[in-house]
Amino acid sequence: MDLALERLQNTLKRVNKAAKEVHRDFKDVKLIAVSKTHGEAAIEKLIETGHLRFGENRIQEAQSKWPQLKEKYPNIELHLIGPLQSNKAKDAVALFDVIHTIDRSKIAMVLAEEMEKQGKRPKLFVQVNTGEEPQKAGVSPDEVVNFVNQCREDYRLDITGLMCIPPVDDEPSPHFALLAKKAKQLGLSDLSMGMSKDFEAAIQLGATYIRVGTALFGDRNTKPV
Ligand SMILES: *Cc1c(COP(=O)(O)O)cnc(C)c1O
16 A cells, blocks of 8 residues: 555544544544655655645645645645744734644734734634643643733734644643643633554543644654754
C-alpha cells in the first residue's frame, strides 16, 4: 500500500481507538498533519489520499510551499502552530485559516488590525505555557483567563480555543488536563493538544485538534525551530 495512506490510516486508527475509550465521537477530533521541513512532493502525497488539514510552524517556510498548493487544492485548511512575531501578522492572516499561537497583547492587537484590513477571519487560539518554561512561548496558566478576556474586550477577537506544548520531559497528561480546565473556565470549546507520541492522552482529556507530524510523514529532515 502507498506509504502516505498507510501512515494516515494507522494514525486515524489510533485516534479512533483513543476516542472510543472515552466515549467521544471520533469526528470531534480533527487531525492536523504537521508538514514542517517536508517538501511539496511529500505533502501532495498526503493531500491525494484526501487529507486536507495541515500545519506549519514557520511563516517563511509556509510561504514557500503553501500558496501554490492552496491554489491547486482550494479546500486546504492551513494552521499556524509556531510562534508569531508582530511584523509577520499580515502574512499570517493572508495565508493561514487557523492561528494557534496568540500569546501577547501586541500580537492580538496587530492580528485584529490585519483581520480588519484584509477582511479575513482566521480561527484563533491562545497558546498557554502550561509548564511555565522560560524559553517557551505562551501565556502562563495564571494569566490565561485575563488574557483571553482582554483579547475579547480590547481587540474584539473571537478566541475559540487554547493550545499547549507540554515540556518534552514531563508526563503530558497533567498539562492537557490543566489546558482543558482553563478552557472550561473560559467557555472555550476547542483544545489544540497532542502530538505523535502523546495524542491518545490528549484525546482522552478533550483535544479537538491534534497536531501530528512524525507519525504521518516519518522523521523530519532538519530539526524544527
Ligand atoms: C512539530 C510540531 C508538532 C508535531 O510533532 P510530532 O512529534 O512530529 O508529531 C506539533 N505541534 C507543534 C507546535 C510542532 O511544532
